[in-house]
Amino acid sequence: MSGVDKPEVDEADHGRALDADERKRLIAGFAGRSLHPIVVTALLTGARRGEILSLRWSDFDAENKTLRIGRSLDKAGRILTFKLPKTGEKGIRTIAIADELVELLKAEREKHQRLVASIPDGADVDLSLVKLPSEALIFPSFIGAKIDLTKPGDPATTSLGFIRRARKIGFAGLRFHDLRGTHETALLDAGCRPMSSRNVADIPSR
DSSP states (O other): OTTSOOOOGGGOOOOOOOOHHHHHHHHHHHTTSTTHHHHHHHHHHOOOHHHHHTOBGGGEETTTTEEEEOOEEEEETTEEEEEOOTTGGGGOEEEEOOHHHHHHHHHHHHHHHHHHHTOOTTOOOOGGGOOOOTTOBSSEEEETTEEEEEEEOOHHHHHHHHHHHHHHTTOTTOOTTHHHHHHHHHHHHTTOOOGGGOOGGGSOOO
8 A cells, every 4th residue: 555646635526515504595595596496406315416407207206205316417519318327227216305395396396387388376276287298307498488398407507507606695616516415414414324325215114
């Protein structure tokens, strides 16, 4: 081992983990913006950017409070394609999610249902009758007022938008990937093994 070159401290790409107060401030700073639900999902699941942008409504189980992460995004030039998660088949997992995220996703789904059925906000209708496309994404591509429910948002654009807004609200240098580390650090601080790496089937019953 004496012959091994030691890495320099500056070479570490450890990123930044936010504490509880910083997490609340970050979420508040994105409130009302299109990136808000994406940021909250990243903080509360520890999922990677490409995994989040690949989530479909069929992956969300509101009743059982779970989210299935089974794909990611790959970008070659301007073409976006779906692929397996970074760790391949082992990266496919179904995770338990907090009530806060369940409610947020339910609200997002209702927005999509209203858009598909051209139902104005506030109109009292049974949205359960509105069916979304089978491959509809939770966080699809938005271009102005237009939405394509089956087209994923661009990963680079998502990260750039995050960095710009984060800097404006006092988080200069914070990367989108740091939300993953923040989630796992928070769980470790609470004495838990990171849920982002655990299948719900591995969670002991209480």
